[in-house]
Amino acid sequence: MHDLTFPLRWRVVLLTPALAFFACFWLLPIARLMQISGDGHVVSTYLSVLTNRRYLDSLLATVALSVAVTLCTLLWSVMVGLFLVRHAFPGRRVLVALLTFPLAFPGVVVGFMVIMLAGRQGLIGALTLALTGDKWVFAYSMAGLFAGYLYFSIPRVIVTVMAAAGKLDPALEEAARSLGANPWQIMRDIVLPALAPALTAAAAVCFATSMGAFGTAFTLATDIDVLPMTIYTEFTLNADMVTAAVLSLLLGVVTWAVLALARNLTGQAAAAAA
Amino acid sequence: MDRLPPQPSVLSVAATRPGARKISAHQPLRFWLLLMQALLTCLLCAFLIVPMVMSILAGLTVNYFRGLASGLTLRWIEAVLGTYSDSVLASLYVAAATLAIVLATGMPAGYALARSPTRLARLIEEMLVLPIALPGLASALAILAVYGSFSGFRNSLWFIVVGHVVFTLPFMVRSVAAICASVDLRTLEEGAASLGASFCQRCYTVVLPNAWPGVLAGALTVVTLSLGEFNLTWMLHTPDTKTLPVGLADAYASMRIEIGSAYTIIFFAITMPLLIVMQMLGVDPGGNLQRKPARTARRDVGLPPLASNSNPTVDTPGNDKRATNPTAQDPLR
Numbered sequence: 001m002h003d004l005t006f007p008l009r010w011r012v013v014l015l016t017p018a019l020a021f022f023a024c025f026w027l028l029p030i031a032r033l034m035q036i037s038g039d040g041h042v043v044s045t046y047l048s049v050l051t052n053r054r055y056l057d058s059l060l061a062t063v064a065l066s067v068a069v070t071l072c073t074l075l076w077s078v079m080v081g082l083f084l085v086r087h088a089f090p091g092r093r094v095l096v097a098l099l100t101f102p103l104a105f106p107g108v109v110v111g112f113m114v115i116m117l118a119g120r121q122g123l124i125g126a127l128t129l130a131l132t133g134d135k136w137v138f139a140y141s142m143a144g145l146f147a148g149y150l151y152f153s154i155p156r157v158i159v160t161v162m163a164a165a166g167k168l169d170p171a172l173e174e175a176a177r178s179l180g181a182n183p184w185q186i187m188r189d190i191v192l193p194a195l196a197p198a199l200t201a202a203a204a205v206c207f208a209t210s211m212g213a214f215g216t217a218f219t220l221a222t223d224i225d226v227l228p229m230t231i232y233t234e235f236t237l238n239a240d241m242v243t244a245a246v247l248s249l250l251l252g253v254v255t256w257a258v259l260a261l262a263r264n265l266t267g268q269a270a271a272a273a274a
Numbered sequence: 275m276d277r278l279p280p281q282p283s284v285l286s287v288a289a290t291r292p293g294a295r296k297i298s299a300h301q302p303l304r305f306w307l308l309l310m311q312a313l314l315t316c317l318l319c320a321f322l323i324v325p326m327v328m329s330i331l332a333g334l335t336v337n338y339f340r341g342l343a344s345g346l347t348l349r350w351i352e353a354v355l356g357t358y359s360d361s362v363l364a365s366l367y368v369a370a371a372t373l374a375i376v377l378a379t380g381m382p383a384g385y386a387l388a389r390s391p392t393r394l395a396r397l398i399e400e401m402l403v404l405p406i407a408l409p410g411l412a413s414a415l416a417i418l419a420v421y422g423s424f425s426g427f428r429n430s431l432w433f434i435v436v437g438h439v440v441f442t443l444p445f446m447v448r449s450v451a452a453i454c455a456s457v458d459l460r461t462l463e464e465g466a467a468s469l470g471a472s473f474c475q476r477c478y479t480v481v482l483p484n485a486w487p488g489v490l491a492g493a494l495t496v497v498t499l500s501l502g503e504f505n506l507t508w509m510l511h512t513p514d515t516k517t518l519p520v521g522l523a524d525a526y527a528s529m530r531i532e533i534g535s536a537y538t539i540i541f542f543a544i545t546m547p548l549l550i551v552m553q554m555l556g557v558d559p560g561g562n563l564q565r566k567p568a569r570t571a572r573r574d575v576g577l578p579p580l581a582s583n584s585n586p587t588v589d590t591p592g593n594d595k596r597a598t599n600p601t602a603q604d605p606l607r
Contacts (some may be wrong), residue, residue, distance in 0.1 A: 005463040006389050018383035026440045029416030080318050083311040106502040106519045113325035182300045183307050212409025215504040252408035
C-alpha cells in the first residue's frame, strides 16, 4: 500500500532504534543462550537434562502447581468478579481498587504477604493456635507457594472477568430465567460461554506467570523445587550454565507455547465478537 | 463500572404466568449462590488486603511479636532509609533511565508499526513482545551470557537498565501502537500534509496530541514495572547495583520482620501514587487504556474541523484488537 505521508524512509528511521536495541540486547543474547544450551552436541545435552529425574520432577511439580493455581484462580475470580459487577454497594470502587493493587507487587512482596498470613509469626498461625491449639505454618512449603501464586493471579483475572462481564447482555439471562432455567443452567449456557474467550486468555497468562514466577519462591524458600528455583540453583550454586540454559529455554518454550495457543484460540473468537 | 444490569422486569410479568412456579422454585438456589458469592468476596478481600494492612502495621509497631500494645514508632522506617536509601535511589535512577530509553525507542516504533499495515510490521510487533512471553530468568541468563564479561558495563546500573528496557519496551510499543491504530492517523496526516505541513509539523500537531494518552499510559506502566522488577534484576545486580526490590529480598531474608515491613511501606509509598493515577486514567496492568482517552486529547489536535467532522473513527473507544488481547505474562513475578 502506497502511503504518501509516511514513506518507507521514515518507517525505517523510526523503527531502527527499537529494533537495534532489541537485536543487540535480546535476540543476540537469546541466540547465544541457545548455543550454550547445545554445548556442542545438542541432542545428547537436551536428552540428559530431560531424562534427569530431579529436573523432570521439578518440571512436573511446576506444571502441576501452575495448573492447580490456574483452576483455582479462575473459579474464585469468576464468582467474585460476577458478584462485584452485578451488585452495587457503598465503597465498591475503593474495594475493587484495593483488590487490584497486588498487580503491581513484585514477586518478593507477594512472598512477604504470604509470610504475613501463614508464616511463623503469621495471622493464620495465631488464629489456629488460639482456636485449635495447633499452630498452622505453611508459608515455606508448596502450600505457601500456592497461596502466593493465587495472591498475584487473582487480581489480574478479576480485572479480566469484570471487564468481560460488564459487556454481557442482561437480557439474555433474563430471557433464560423467564423460560425457567435455574442459576446453574444460566451459568453453563449463557454466562460461561460469553466469558470463555476472556477466561481462556486470562488462564494462559495465569499459567505462564506461575510457571516463570521466581520472586515469590525465592522469598518463601530456596529449597522448593519449582523450575525457576532449580534454574537459579544450577546457575549460582553449581555454576552449571549449560543446564541452566537448557532449563530456562525449556521453560520459555512452554510459557510461549501456552500463550500463543490461547491467543490463536481467542484471537478468532475476539474477532468474531468485535 | 457503575453500570448495573436493570432489575429483571420480566420476572414480575412472568410471575403471573403458568411458568411462575418453576422460577420461584429456583429462588432458594439463587439465594444460596448469592450468599456463597458474597462469602467468597469477603474471603478474597481478607486474603488480599489483610496482609497489606498487617505489613503496614508491622512496620510501624515497636515490637511485632508483642503486637500493637508495644506502641507505634517510625524507628524502623528511619532504619530502612539509613540502610537501604542507596537501593531506593538506584531504583529511581534506573526507572528514569529506562523510561527515557523506552520513550526514545518505543514511541516512534509504536507509531511506525501502527501506520504500517504490512505483514512484516505485524511480524516485528510479535517479535518485540517476545521478551515478556518468556520468563525473566531466561532473558537475564541470556544477557549475562553475552555481556557479563564486560566488567565496566556489568558493574554499572546501566546493566540493569538494559534488562529493564528489554522488558518494558513491548508495553510502550503496544500502548502507543494501540492508540495510534484507534485513531485514523493516516487520514488526519494526509489532511495536514495537503495543507502543507511537513513531517515534523505533523508530528507535533497531529501525531503526538493524538497519541499522548497512549504514551502516558505506557510511561506509567514502564515506571511501575521498572520499580518493581525483580526476576531479571536479581540475576543482573551486583553488590554495588542493588535496586529497591533487590533490597527488599535482602531485608526479608536477613532483617527482622519490622524492618522488612517498614521497607514494604516505603515500596507502597513509592508505587501507590503511580497505581492510583493509572486507575484514575483507566490504564489496565498491561499498559492499555481501558476507557476512552480524555477529551482534551482531541481538543489539542491542530486541525479541529478535520478531526471532529470528517473522521468518525476518532470517537470510537479503542476497538483495536491489540488493546484487549493480553499477549504476555505478568512480568513482575
